[in-house]
Amino acid sequence: MIEQNYFLTNTLLMIIGTVCIRGSFIAFASRLKITPITRELFTFIPAAILPAIFIPATFFHQGQLDLIAGKERFIVLLICLGATYFIRNTLFCVGLGLSLLYTLHALTA
Amino acid sequence: MTPLKRGFLSILPIVSGILPFGVVMGATFSEAQLPFWQALFMNVALYSGAAQLATIPLMKLKTAVFVVVGTGLIINIRFLLYSAALAPYMQKAPWWIKVFCSFTLTDQSYAAMSAHSDSFETNEDAIRFYLGSALGMFFFWHSSTLIGYVFGNIAPASLNLDYAVPLSFVALLIPSLKTNNHKLVALVSSLLSLLLYPMPLRTGLITTALISIGVAWVLIKRRKV
Known part of the structure; x- marks a missing residue:
């Protein structure tokens, strides 16, 4: 059981910090001078951050780098990358990936 | 179709990734024996699944406040990049739209918007699209967390639903x-x-x-x- 005051202190501090982070650029949007280079740089944000979320979830999902146990996820990732290049549909990608992963686990079990 | 509606619909394909994540979040609240109002308060006001999942186990271990808060904020610092990327659209937006958009900024709502960025004719279109995707995310996230809190983690591990969120990011990356x-x-x-x-x-x-x-x-x- 988490003590109430301790929980609220932590949560409130995180809320304040997160609101500041989320609102930082948006709050001062009208005063920001956005150059064409900066605008172009923003188009790289998905390429910079999304692989940093899904690559560790592929290789480190058991808490450590495990290319052997994680190989099913790696195979699924490669197939989904290829398939999504042609069929740009999120639901298709998630459905295909999860079905493949389930099948591969069933085959290797 | 209005940009707001298109934004809301843009979240639907990602729902398969959001729902299991939300259920796990709710189950984590429940397992930590947090009263409903505390779970609701954290989930609504902090609104950051990754930070919540990382800090609740730390709080269960009575970790020092600066470590818990520091961990949560370091995980959330990626929102700085999203905030910077949304800022150009928000330059002439009223303050309450800026507050709402800041508050509802998540990986999914930002990714849905960036994947459709070529389709916006004006900044107003972009904001309406974003509001739609943010509202969709808000609804599905809190609904699934509630299910997890009430019923626990109901999905069998063999379905590997924890991999649905990373897969949805794969699909959102490709168009960018x-x-x-x-x-x-x-x-x-x-x-x-x-x-x-x-x-x-x-x-x-x-x-x-x-x-x-x-x-x-x-x-x-x-x-x-």
Whole structure:
């Protein structure tokens, strides 16, 4: 059981910090001078951050780098990358990936 | 179709990734024996699944406040990049729209918007689209968390639903890889994320993102010279 005051202190501090982070650029949007280079740089944000979320979830999902146990996820990732290049549909990608992963686990079990 | 509706619909394909994540979040609240109002307060006001999942186990262990808060904020610092990317659309938006958009900024709502960025004719269209996707995310996230809190983690582990969120990010990444430079940055980010993953306090994610943005900046500058 988490003590109430301790929980609220932590949560409130995180809320304040997160609101500041989320609102930082948006709050001062009208005063920001956005150059064409900066605008172009923003188009790289998905390429910079999304692989940093899904690559560790592929290789480190058991808490450590495990290319052997994680190989099913790696195979699924490669197939989904290829398939999504042609069929740009999120639901298709998630459905295909999860079905493949389930099948591969069933085959290797 | 209105941009608001298109934004809301853009979240639907990602729901398969959001629902299991939300259910796990709700189950984590329940397992930590948090009263409903505390779980609701954290989920609504902090509204950051990754930070919540990382800090609740720390709080259960009575970890020092600065470690808990620091961990949560380091995980959330990626929102700084999203905030910067949304700022150009918000320049003439009223203050209450800015507050709402800041408050509802998540990986999914930002990714849905960036994947459709070519389709906006005006900044107002972009904001309405974003509001639609943010409202969709807000609804599905809190509904699934409630299910997890009430019923526990009902999904069998064999379905590997924890991999649905990463898969939805794969689908959202592909449309953003418009040039070879974008592909190169994605490759750099992939490799760095593996190398930097063991960094303490989960700082590998933001370090990877910042270095990758640095690489993108160098690539843009080199092309302009």
